[in-house]
Amino acid sequence: MKYTRSIWTFTPESRKKIGHPAPFPEELVYRLIKFYSYQDNIVLDMFAGSGTVGVVAKKLGRKFILIDNCKEYCKIAEDRLGNTIPLERRKA
Ligand SMILES: C[S@@+](CC[C@H](N)C(=O)[O-])C[C@H]1O[C@@H](n2cnc3c(N)ncnc32)[C@H](O)[C@@H]1O
Known part of the structure; x- marks a missing residue:
């Protein structure tokens, strides 16, 4: 029920940890993809940055297309995706 409220609050993602100046919190993406x-x-994320949308989509078993015009951020996204395991496979 808390997801249906009009205001969501999240802890911000660490830009240092991710290597991008404005990464989304995974929880925000998680709720939107589930909804x-x-x-x-x-x-589809046409401004993918560090690839948070792809990371969460992969965890949730969605296919995804990520686009960003910065090669450095594409590399960060690729690395993050390489370390992401779908949730279904984790349980098995
Ligand atoms: C706010 S950031 C997205 C951050 C992302 N949600 C994440 O979690 O890391 C916006 C991104 O859009 C990219 N961008 C800006 N203009 C673009 C364009 N014309 N085509 C593709 N990507 C673009 C920037 O390089 C930047 O990484």
Whole structure:
């Protein structure tokens, strides 16, 4: 029920840890993907930065397309995605 309230609060993501100046908190992306997509849907982030949307989409079993015009951020996103394991596979 708390997800349906009009104001959400999150702890900000650490820019130092991620290496991007404005990473989304994973929890924000998690709630939006859960609300607005189903398993096997494709999630598109055209301003992907460090790839948080892709990381959470992968964890939740969604396909995803990430776009960013900065090579450095694309590399950060690729590295994060390489270290991300889908939640379903973790349980097995
Ligand atoms: C606010 S950041 C996104 C941060 C991301 N949500 C995350 O969690 O790391 C916006 C991103 O848009 C990218 N960007 C800006 N203009 C763009 C463009 N024309 N095409 C693609 N990416 C662009 C920037 O390089 C920046 O990484």
